[in-house]
Amino acid sequence: MFSGAQVSLYPMTDDFVSVILGALRALDPYRDRFRIETDDLSTLVVGPPDELYPAMRDLFVAAARTGVHTVLHATVSRGCPGEPDAEICEVPDGYTMLADRGERIEAALAAAAAAPRLGQTVAAQFSYYPLSAAERHMHEIYDAIDFLKGSGTFSRAKNFCTALEGDAGPVFATLSEAFLRFSPPEAHVAIDLTVSANSPSRRA
């Protein structure tokens, strides 16, 4: 499946350029497996779907550790029709979509629970769009929400999105499971993701 994201970092400081350039070094361990291209609006990251959220996590945590109020936004996609370049986007072995709804939620919960803790608290909100699911699209969303509510990182439902909070490790693992585990492997799925740290409005 073609998988990737347009990712942006917004450090709320006069010194935003150096925070961004410093954080981008956190992507170095991923560069041999990803296509990475930056323009004035975002950085395109295309590669293995199971490494996409770990890469964004490492990028964001590197910026957040400066202590600056920083936000990451990502437009994430898998299975977008008309996109070439799929050989770097292989799904890992064992990551087959489980047909049974209960098993699927159990597998996602186990993966989220096994995530490493990184000592960086974050707040996130995201919208999940199963684009090719037709009338079924709200069912896919409700299944994903059932998983989110049990994930340990669920914060609250908001209009148009779901809010998560907690350590960056489990939060990004939960997002990754929502991205990969729900909707069939061939489906076109998009996520609109915002992650924040060090906000003065709320110490998250």
Added chain:
Amino acid sequence: MFSGAQVSLYPMTDDFVSVILGALRALDPYRDRFRIETDDLSTLVVGPPDELYPAMRDLFVAAARTGVHTVLHATVSRGCPGEPDAEICEVPDGYTMLADRGERIEAALAAAAAAPRLGQTVAAQFSYYPLSAAERHMHEIYDAIDFLKGSGTFSRAKNFCTALEGDAGPVFATLSEAFLRFSPPEAHVAIDLTVSANSPSRRA
């Protein structure tokens, strides 16, 4: 139709709180027609679908006029199932969806061309998600792209999104037309929108 957005402003300055609070005053003329609620991640704006992009435009231009590199992100939605509160979200008279594809594109082009110029250059990128359109979803996207290419604000196609640039007036008008004019009135449509000004990477 239920319509609204989760909107965030990211001014890249140590003084981000005062830039945000100052810009929020630009929403005052809209407050009697919108429900507006702010938390640590975003501001919810729910109200008339045809005033949503003008409200976001005025908010963003107020922040951009400070000269600070500022980004607005919005998760915009219409027709989301299960959302109440539709009486403040009425579609204006005359804004019926035109059945003919050519007429629809013509009407959108005319509206974008008539937009006021505001003297603030912006760069934008957005993804358009017609959620209830089933197999038709890529056709709705291609129609909207045909309009965008003729709008005078089209910049380039990117992976997962389309980039626009130009004066804030026509750019936000183009976005509003893409939001309202394509997909049927009862459809569930979402947009993932990023707008940037005063970027040091590119003077936009």
